[in-house]
Amino acid sequence: MSRLSSAFAKGHPALVTFITAGDPTPGATPAILDALVAGGADVIELGMPFTDPMADGPAIQEANIRSLGAGTKTADIFRMAADFRARHPDVPLVLMGYANPMTTRGSEWFAGECQKAGVDGVICVDIPPEEDPELGPALRAVGVSLIRLATPTSDAARLPAILEGSSGFLYYVSVAGITGKQQAALGSIEEAVKRIKSTTDIPVAVGFGVRTPEQAAAIAKHADGVVVGSALVDLVAQHGADAAGPVEALTRALAEAVHSAR
Amino acid sequence: MNAPAPNSFRTLPDDRGHFGQFGGRYVAETLMPLILELETAYRAAKADPKFTEEFEDLLEHYVGRPSPLYFAPRITEELGGAQVWFKRDELNHTGAHKINNCIGQILLAMRMGKTRIIAETGAGQHGVATATVCARFGLPCVIFMGATDVARQAPNVFRMKLLGAEVVPVTSGAATLKDAMNEALRDWVANVHDTFYIIGTAAGPHPYPEMVRDFQSVIGREARAQLLSRTGRLPDLLVAAIGGGSNAIGLFHPFLDDPTVKMLGVEAAGHGLDFAHAASLAGGRPGILHGNKTYLLQDDDGQITEAHSISAGLDYPGIGPEHSWLKEIGRVDYTSVTDTEALEGFQLLCRTEGIIPALEPAHAIAAVAKVAPTMDKDQIIIANLCGRGDKDIFTVAEALGVEM
Numbered sequence: 132m133s134r135l136s137s138a139f140a141k142g143h144p145a146l147v148t149f150i151t152a153g154d155p156t157p158g159a160t161p162a163i164l165d166a167l168v169a170g171g172a173d174v175i176e177l178g179m180p181f182t183d184p185m186a187d188g189p190a191i192q193e194a195n196i197r198s199l200g201a202g203t204k205t206a207d208i209f210r211m212a213a214d215f216r217a218r219h220p221d222v223p224l225v226l227m228g229y230a231n232p233m234t235t236r237g238s239e240w241f242a243g244e245c246q247k248a249g250v251d252g253v254i255c256v257d258i259p260p261e262e263d264p265e266l267g268p269a270l271r272a273v274g275v276s277l278i279r280l281a282t283p284t285s286d287a288a289r290l291p292a293i294l295e296g297s298s299g300f301l302y303y304v305s306v307a308g309i310t311g312k313q314q315a316a317l318g319s320i321e322e323a324v325k326r327i328k329s330t331t332d333i334p335v336a337v338g339f340g341v342r343t344p345e346q347a348a349a350i351a352k353h354a355d356g357v358v359v360g361s362a363l364v365d366l367v368a369q370h371g372a373d374a375a376g377p378v379e380a381l382t383r384a385l386a387e388a389v390h391s392a393r
Numbered sequence: 394m395n396a397p398a399p400n401s402f403r404t405l406p407d408d409r410g411h412f413g414q415f416g417g418r419y420v421a422e423t424l425m426p427l428i429l430e431l432e433t434a435y436r437a438a439k440a441d442p443k444f445t446e447e448f449e450d451l452l453e454h455y456v457g458r459p460s461p462l463y464f465a466p467r468i469t470e471e472l473g474g475a476q477v478w479f480k481r482d483e484l485n486h487t488g489a490h491k492i493n494n495c496i497g498q499i500l501l502a503m504r505m506g507k508t509r510i511i512a513e514t515g516a517g518q519h520g521v522a523t524a525t526v527c528a529r530f531g532l533p534c535v536i537f538m539g540a541t542d543v544a545r546q547a548p549n550v551f552r553m554k555l556l557g558a559e560v561v562p563v564t565s566g567a568a569t570l571k572d573a574m575n576e577a578l579r580d581w582v583a584n585v586h587d588t589f590y591i592i593g594t595a596a597g598p599h600p601y602p603e604m605v606r607d608f609q610s611v612i613g614r615e616a617r618a619q620l621l622s623r624t625g626r627l628p629d630l631l632v633a634a635i636g637g638g639s640n641a642i643g644l645f646h647p648f649l650d651d652p653t654v655k656m657l658g659v660e661a662a663g664h665g666l667d668f669a670h671a672a673s674l675a676g677g678r679p680g681i682l683h684g685n686k687t688y689l690l691q692d693d694d695g696q697i698t699e700a701h702s703i704s705a706g707l708d709y710p711g712i713g714p715e716h717s718w719l720k721e722i723g724r725v726d727y728t729s730v731t732d733t734e735a736l737e738g739f740q741l742l743c744r745t746e747g748i749i750p751a752l753e754p755a756h757a758i759a760a761v762a763k764v765a766p767t768m769d770k771d772q773i774i775i776a777n778l779c780g781r782g783d784k785d786i787f788t789v790a791e792a793l794g795v796e797m
Binding site for chain 2: 181182183184185186187188192196199204205229230231232233234235236256257258259261262265279280281282283284285286289293304306307308309312
């Protein structure tokens with residue numbers, strides 16, 4: 132069983148946490164990643180900073196700017212990933228970001244680096260199924276999961292195309308909008324998750340706008356996983372290089388809420 | 394490398410929105426259904442004679458088309474080579490070619506039942522044109538504009554506000570056109586249900602590059618018919634400035650299958666290609682940004698680098714995907730012109746023809762000034778005068794060290 136499959140087969144909903152690599156500096160990231168693990172995160176998403184994060188709200192935009200300002204390079208991110216894999220052999224690690232940094236040296240190069248660094252999956256915000264040849268084949272060839280996004284605008288007709296060639300889990304973006312903003316009504320999330328789960332066995336993790344343990348627990352009643360990003364990134368913004376402690380505390384509260392939701 | 398030349402250069406994009414390896418639909422999943430719906434709606438509109446009729450009626454009676462094709466005798470004499478003709482799109486309502494596309498897109502928006510319009514703008518010309526059509530049709534309008542551009546294009550900001558638009562200054566990144574486009578995309582993704590995004594250049598996800606090109610092709614269609622009726626022949630060379638490339642593709646596209654017509658796209662070389670510039674083809678490489686694959690200014694990691702041009706309208710690190718394709722297959726030549734050369738072109742046209750051009754077409758004029766003297770006197774150049782210069786007089790005064 133892959134690390135991602137195991138993370139969703141623990142008998143309780145999974146907590147998926149996001150931070151931006153190199154925020155506030157490349158040196159600070161390992162301790163923050165360790166804090167996520169110590170706090171009980173089941174899956175780690177490591178954001179690849181990009182100059183033009185079109186799908187992100189202010190919190191993650193600022194994190195990108197801090198990271199790039201500190202000189203974070205793609206090579207640093209793969210080094211962080213490889214070191215993480217050495218420290219945490221069993222915790223799944225997913226890279227999340229935008230198409231250009233992922234494909235700029237060719238998708239085979241990127242997929243190969245993911246494989247070498249022990250990266251389990253990749254979420255690319257701006258490669259929809261229609262442009263899959265840009266990245267999907269290279270990832271599948273080396274056994275790295277391509278994790279796709281589904282949204283409130285993905286109707287029944289689009290879902291099969293989204294699911295085709297994706298693996299690991301499906302990231303359900305609960306609001307039509309950017310990261311870190313408002314949260315969707317619980318009822319609509321429950322309905323959407325039900326609809327998706329009726330068509331696939333892939334675990335469904337729900338994110339965008341989830342900030343508190345209470346919100347996370349409510350969603351975890353219906354979903355296989357809950358994604359929290361901007362709330363953690365805000366702590367990094369607030370505490371900088373000393374963010375590990377507060378990040379671990381929030382992660383623990385979120386994990387307890389999600390793991391015991393049902 | 395040496396792929397056989399296609400039978401026609403005018404059949405792309407393909408059904409996936411690609412021009413060769415360029416173009417495509419690189420957008421967040423939230424936008425995909427809307428992009429597909431837009432494509433369907435555009436296909437239906439394109440096939441509907443009523444849509445074309447309304448578009449052409451507005452171009453004639455509201456925009457003031459056809460714009461004149463003007464033979465410029467004094468600049469021709471001064472340069473001492475080919476005859477220089479200008480396609481006078483600066484005489485359009487709102488003073489630039491941008492309005493052609495805005496008319497087409499707002500008609501499409503209303504056809505789709507959208508009730509709110511957003512747009513990005515650099516120099517403010519597209520913002521003004523969008524605000525204008527929104528006032529004309531009574532739709533609310535939000536314009537995203539980099540804070541840097543808000544400062545250097547104050548007259549256009551005021552125009553947009555007079556026209557009833559809300560102007561949102563964008564402070565992220567370098568606070569110029571690319572950042573305005575990011576912010577417009579963020580707004581769109583959160584308001585897909587009622588909002589239509591009027592993209593101002595022939596870039597972005599499919600079908601925008603095709604759609605903007607089609608709406609702007611009125612420039613080239615008119616120019617072709619006008620020159621044929623005046624001289625009985627086709628031009629030898631077309632010249633146009635390129636930021637995203639909408640005025641250039643509008644002029645070029647109707648001539649692409651005329652093998653004797655050469656074409657020259659002029660990028661902004663800013664301080665020079667070894668320094669800060671906005672010449673994506675000359676100084677960039679293919680990548681993915683703002684929904685399409687195209688030539689981009691970027692570093693080794695694929696991070697987008699800041700563009701620079703004295704012309705706010707050319708200050709963009711990408712270019713429309715069809716231009717990337719036309720460069721790769723060699724149908725169109727591309728060159729670049731520095732800020733200093735553009736300022737010389739600006740003054741040359743003022744002095745010789747009594748026309749104050751925008752800084753964008755001043756780049757085309759500077760390229761004409763270089764190439765015309767190398768051509769025969771019986772040859773014909775058409776350059777696109779895609780905007781008038783009123784908005785730029787403060788920038789030019791500052792660059793020339795004049796206190797106003």
